[in-house]
Amino acid sequence: MDAVTEERYLPWGLLAPALIIILLIGVFPLFYNLFLSMHFWNLTRPELGMRFIWFKNYTSLFTSSLFWEAFLRTFVFTIVAVGLEMCLGFGLALLFNRDFKGKSIVFPIILIPMITTPIVVGLIWRYMFNGEFGFVSWILQVVGTDVHAVLSNPATALPAVIFVDVWHWTPFVFLLSLARLGALPRSPYEAAEIDGASTWQIFKWVTFPMMKSVLLVALLLRTMDAFKIFDEIFIMTQGGPGDATEVLSLEIYRQTFRYFNMGKGSALAIVMLIVIIIISRIYLKIFQKEEAVVQQ
Amino acid sequence: MANIQMKKLCKNFGNVKAVIDLDLDIQDKEMVCLLGPSGCGKTTSLRMLAGLERPSSGTILIGERDVTDLSPRDRDIAMVFENYALYPQMTVFENIAFPLRVKKLPKDEIKKKVEEAAEILEIENLLDRGITQLSGGQKQRVAMGRAIVRNPSAFLMDEPISHLDAKLRAHMRGEIKRLQKDLGTTTVYVTHDQLEAMSMADRVAVMNDGVLQQLGTPGEIFNDPVNEFVAGFIGDPPINFIDGQLVSEGGKMYIRNDEFSFEIPQQRVSVLTETPSVVFVRLGIRPTHFSIHNKQADQMGIPAEVYISEPLGEVQIIDLSFRDKIIKVVTSPDIKTEIGEKVWLSFDFDKANIFNKETGMKIG
Numbered sequence: 001m002d003a004v005t006e007e008r009y010l011p012w013g014l015l016a017p018a019l020i021i022i023l024l025i026g027v028f029p030l031f032y033n034l035f036l037s038m039h040f041w042n043l044t045r046p047e048l049g050m051r052f053i054w055f056k057n058y059t060s061l062f063t064s065s066l067f068w069e070a071f072l073r074t075f076v077f078t079i080v081a082v083g084l085e086m087c088l089g090f091g092l093a094l095l096f097n098r099d100f101k102g103k104s105i106v107f108p109i110i111l112i113p114m115i116t117t118p119i120v121v122g123l124i125w126r127y128m129f130n131g132e133f134g135f136v137s138w139i140l141q142v143v144g145t146d147v148h149a150v151l152s153n154p155a156t157a158l159p160a161v162i163f164v165d166v167w168h169w170t171p172f173v174f175l176l177s178l179a180r181l182g183a184l185p186r187s188p189y190e191a192a193e194i195d196g197a198s199t200w201q202i203f204k205w206v207t208f209p210m211m212k213s214v215l216l217v218a219l220l221l222r223t224m225d226a227f228k229i230f231d232e233i234f235i236m237t238q239g240g241p242g243d244a245t246e247v248l249s250l251e252i253y254r255q256t257f258r259y260f261n262m263g264k265g266s267a268l269a270i271v272m273l274i275v276i277i278i279i280s281r282i283y284l285k286i287f288q289k290e291e292a293v294v295q296q
Numbered sequence: 297m298a299n300i301q302m303k304k305l306c307k308n309f310g311n312v313k314a315v316i317d318l319d320l321d322i323q324d325k326e327m328v329c330l331l332g333p334s335g336c337g338k339t340t341s342l343r344m345l346a347g348l349e350r351p352s353s354g355t356i357l358i359g360e361r362d363v364t365d366l367s368p369r370d371r372d373i374a375m376v377f378e379n380y381a382l383y384p385q386m387t388v389f390e391n392i393a394f395p396l397r398v399k400k401l402p403k404d405e406i407k408k409k410v411e412e413a414a415e416i417l418e419i420e421n422l423l424d425r426g427i428t429q430l431s432g433g434q435k436q437r438v439a440m441g442r443a444i445v446r447n448p449s450a451f452l453m454d455e456p457i458s459h460l461d462a463k464l465r466a467h468m469r470g471e472i473k474r475l476q477k478d479l480g481t482t483t484v485y486v487t488h489d490q491l492e493a494m495s496m497a498d499r500v501a502v503m504n505d506g507v508l509q510q511l512g513t514p515g516e517i518f519n520d521p522v523n524e525f526v527a528g529f530i531g532d533p534p535i536n537f538i539d540g541q542l543v544s545e546g547g548k549m550y551i552r553n554d555e556f557s558f559e560i561p562q563q564r565v566s567v568l569t570e571t572p573s574v575v576f577v578r579l580g581i582r583p584t585h586f587s588i589h590n591k592q593a594d595q596m597g598i599p600a601e602v603y604i605s606e607p608l609g610e611v612q613i614i615d616l617s618f619r620d621k622i623i624k625v626v627t628s629p630d631i632k633t634e635i636g637e638k639v640w641l642s643f644d645f646d647k648a649n650i651f652n653k654e655t656g657m658k659i660g
C-alpha cells in the first residue's frame with residue numbers, strides 16, 4: 001500500500017471499531033425499534049407471527065386514556081421535580097459561593113446522592129418509606145399524621161418519588177451552578193457595586209444573566225433525564241399503587257415485558273423519543289436566542 | 297464635584313506592602329495622574345479610593361466626607377477599569393444605562409441621558425450592539441459612557457487607554473482631557489505611560505514601590521525632579537546620569553572626575569553648601585540640553601565617541617559612549633556624525649540637576 005492510499009484509509013481504520021459499536025448499540029436498535037413499532041408482534045401469541053400493520057400501534061396508543069394519563073403524569077413528575085432541583089440546586093450554589101464555617105465538610109455530603117446509582121437510590125428510599133420500619137414513616141407518625149406507608153398510598157406515592165428524584169439530582173444542578181459561579185469574572189461585580197447596584201440588583205442584572213447559559217444546560221439535561229426516569233420508580237413502586245406512579249418508561253416496560261406486546265412497546269418508545277427531541281429543540285432555540293443577544 | 301484627600305493611606309497584602317503612607321490632596325475639578333512603573337501600587341491606591349480594597353490604615357475623604365469605611369456604592373464615584381469591566385450580557389445601551397437603571401430613573405430620562413453620553417463619545421450607532429462585538433477602542437468608549445452618564449463627584453480611571461494602539465491612544469489622550477475639562481469632574485487617572493501623564497494631568501503623582509515620590513505639575517516633575525527615580529522615569533529618551541565628585545578650590549566649587557572638571561555656577565553653590573558632607577554626586581542632564589562640538593571649546597567639555605545615530609525626521613538622537621555608558625543626545629537632524637568619531641559635549645548647567653549619589657535625592 002502506498003503512502004497516499006494509506007493516508008486515505010487510515011482514519012477509517014482507526015474509527016472503525018468505534019463506528020461498529022455505535023452502529024450496533026445505537027443506530028441498529030433505533031431502526032429496529034422503528035421497524036417493530038409498525039408491526040404486530042406478541043410473544044405470547046407466536047402462532048400469529050409478525051405482521052406489518054402501518055401505524056395501528058400508534059393510533060391505539062393515542063386513543064387509550066391510559067397512555068394519556070401516563071403522559072400527563074410524566075410531565076407533572078418532570079416539571080415539578082426538575083423545577084425543584086433547579087431552584088434548590090442554584091440556591092444552594094449561591095450559598096456555597098461564599099465562605100462559611102464547615103463548608104468543606106458539608107460540600108461532599110451534599111454530593112453523595114449524585115454519585116449513588118439509581119437502583120441503590122430506589123432501594124434506600126424504599127426502606128426509608130417502608131410502612132413498618134421506615135425512617136420517614138416513623139417521622140410522619142411522630143409528627144402525628146396518619147399516613148405511614150407513603151409508597152402504598154395513591155395520594156402520596158407520586159410526591160414521594162418526586163421527592164426522591166429531587167434528593168438524587170439537586171446536587172447535579174448544584175455542582176454545575178457552583179462551578180460556573182466560581183468561574184464568573186470578578187470585574188462586572190466591582191463595576192456594578194461602583195455603579196451603585198444593590199445586592200438584589202446585582203443578582204438580577206449581573207449574576208443571573210451570566211448564569212443563564214449554564215442553567216439552561218442543567219435544565220435541558222435534567223428534563224431529558226427526568227422524562228425517562230425508570231429505575232428508582234421501578235424499584236420503589238413498580239408504577240403503583242394502581243398506576244399512581246406509572247410514568248411513560250414504566251408503561252413501555254409493562255407493554256413490552258409484561259404483556260409481551262413488542263409493537264406497542266416500541267411505538268411508545270418512539271413517541272417518547274420524539275417528545276424528548278422536541279423538548280431539546282425548544283431549549284436549544286432559547287439557548288441560541290440568549291447567545292445571539294450576547295454575540296450581537 | 298469634590299476634592300479628594302488621602303491621608304497616611306497604607307495597604308498590605310500579606311507581606312507585600314503595596315502602598316505605603318500615601319498622602320495626596322486632589323483639588324476640585326483637578327485631574328491628577330498616578331504615574332509609576334508596573335507593580336508600584338497605582339491600581340491598589342485607586343481601588344482603595346473606589347472602596348474595592350479596604351486600606352490597612354489611613355483615611356480617605358471625598359468632598360470633606362470620610363468615606364474610608366463606606367462601600368463603593370455609597371461613595372458616588374465612577375470608575376473606568378483597565379479591562380473595561382463591561383456587563384457581558386448587555387447591549388451597549390444597557391451598559392451605559394446601568395447606573396441610571398440602578399437609581400430607578402424614569403425610562404425616557406434614562407434614554408435621553410444615555411443618548412447624550414453616546415453623542416459626546418460618538419458611539420450613537422453602537423447602542424444596540426452586544427459587548428462581544430466591539431473593538432477595544434469602542435469598549436473603552438462604552439466604559440467612559442457608563443462613567444459620564446452618572447455625573448459623579450469623581451472619576452477614577454485605571455489605565456483606560458493602555459490597551460489601544462498607539463494612534464488611537466494619542467487621539468484618546470486629547471479626547472479624555474477635553475472631556476474632563478468640559479465636565480469639570482475631579483479625576484484620578486492611573487497610568488504607567490509618562491507621556492500620557494505629562495500630557496493629560498494638571499498634576500502628576502509619581503509613585504515607586506508603593507511610595508509617593510513627587511507630586512507636581514508636569515513642568516515641575518520634568519524640570520525639577522526630587523530624586524533620581526523621578527528624573528529617570530520622566531522623559532523620552534531618558535535623562536543621562538554622569539557621576540562626579542564635589543570639590544571646593546579657591547572659593548569655587550567644581551564637579552570633577554577623570555575626564556572633566558566643571559565649575560558650578562555661583563548661584564547654585566549656595567544651595568549645595570547646605571549639605572556639606574556630600575562628596576559623591578551624580579549629574580542629571582536631559583538629552584535636549586547637550587550640544588555637540590567636534591573640538592574642545594573650553595574647559596566645559598565631556599569627551600565622548602559616537603556610538604550610533606538615530607534619525608527620527610524632525611530630530612535625531614545621537615548615542616555617544618562615555619566611559620562604559622551611553623549618553624543620549626537629541627540634536628537637529630542636520631548634524632552629521634560618523635561611527636567612532638571623537639566629539640565633545642557641552643551642556644546648559646542651569647538646567648542640569650545634581651543628585652546625591654548615595655541617596656538619590658536631589659541636592660541642587
Ligand SMILES: Nc1ncnc2c1ncn2[C@@H]1O[C@H](COP(=O)(O)OP(=O)(O)O)[C@@H](O)[C@H]1O
Binds near residue numbers: 334
Ligand atoms: N490582591 C492582591 N493580592 C496580593 N498582592 C497584590 C494584590 N493586588 C496587588 N498586589 C501586589 O501589590 C503591588 C502593587 O500592585 P498594583 O497596585 O496592581 O500595581 P500597579 O497598578 O501600579 O501596576 C504588586 O506587588 C502586586 O503584586
Ligand SMILES: [Mg+2]
Binds near residue numbers: 338339340
Ligand atoms: Mg495596575
